[in-house]
Amino acid sequence: MIRRFLAVALFVLATGSSQAQPSLPSSFQAKTIHSPEGADIFVRWGGSGPIVVLIHGYAENSDSWAPLAADLMKDHTVVVPDLRGIGRSSKPADGYEKKTQAKDMRAVVTSLGYDKTFVVAHDIGNMVAYAYAAMYPDKVARLVVMDAPIPGIDPWNEILQNPGVWHFNFHGPDAERLVAGRERIYLDRIWNDFTGDPGQPDEATRNFFTATYAQPGGMRAGFAQFAAFSQDARDNKIFEQTKLTMPVMAVGGEKSFGSLQAVIMRHVATNVREEVVAGSGHWLMEERPAYTVAVIRKFLDGPPVAHTVARSAGDSNEERFTPAEYRFPQVGNPGTGSSGIGGIAPSDLLLLPRRATNPADYALRQGRSFRPYPERTASFEECH
DSSP, X not given: OHHHHHHHHHHHHHHHSSSOXXXXXXXXXXXXXXXTTTEEEEEEEEEOXXXXXXXXXXXXOGGGGHHHHHXXXXXXXXXXXXXXXXXXXXXXXXXXXXXXXXXXXXXXHHHTTOXXXXXXXXTHHHHHHHHHHHHSGGGEEEEEEESOOOTTSTTHHHHHTSGGGGGGGOOXXXXXXXXXXXXXXXXXXXXXXXXXXXXXXXXXXXXXXXXXXXXTTHHHHHHHHXXXXXXXXXXXXXXXXXXXXXXXXXXXXXXXXXXXXXXXXXXXXXXXXXXXXXXXXXXHHHHSHHHHHHHHHHHHHSSSOXXXXXXXXXXXXXXXXXXXXXXXXXXXXXXXXXXXXXOOOGGGEEEOSSOTTSGGGEEEOOXXXXXXXXXXXXXXXXXX
């Protein structure tokens, strides 16, 4: 009863604020679709044209896609589900492995009468989207992932050692008791630590999402997303053996993942385009919505995608590190959404000279004055 009252009170505060809470276009249709995997998935969709599925992350729900959905619906059909356990989807006791949630997403797509789509994801949504693309590669035309790691994919082990990812292991009955009635305090820690703009997410957005997670079972289900990471890592090591071949755009906030997002995706995909959103932390839709929307639209609507391939250079004195060799800073705020890695600028990412087309050739520097190798642009055909 107390938790329900808090949820209602927070919702009223959000709607009464001068700031608008995030909301998908009112013209969108809505329904709940039963997944054969044991969840009822709430989904909204609208617009017309090529199909785009938007998969949200943690500490948010599907309404976080409001700026992108409003833009894409002009000439795309936009499908926006709540992940199981979040928002208005059901909160089952299990099934939070990302490959299971990928099956939820497939049930949504096919139940609406669609088949092959674009997929755009953020945060934990990246993990679901990667599993989806790996399981249904011929059903994904292009994939966008934004600002989060992939369990089991380098440099995952180094990420786990960073104290900034304390929330990865904060779950279970005692954690639920600690957070009950204090959901806003818990979520504020995540929002504050991982933003590049202290004013974002704004108060109305925070109140709205807090009310979502304060629903009965909301925090239990949210924590279950993290509890599944060990199994996700095992699953992804299997998925990694077959590389994704569809065009992929890896987007990182400059003050968060930055170019590291592309490094991660080049371990699992052969055709990766890199984008860094200047000035942004993890919460791209809240911090830099206009730029992020423009970047995504350009990628989805653009011609066949090219990516960069390094040309060999002769300076053999430059010292390089693989992701496994790099040691991330252990002091200060990591400043990264669900990663715990901060302060990695685009210039921190280099190519090793030995095999420029191998994803393992991408490396991080560690406090040395290196210069990047010159690059050329490879055509889409060269990548396949």
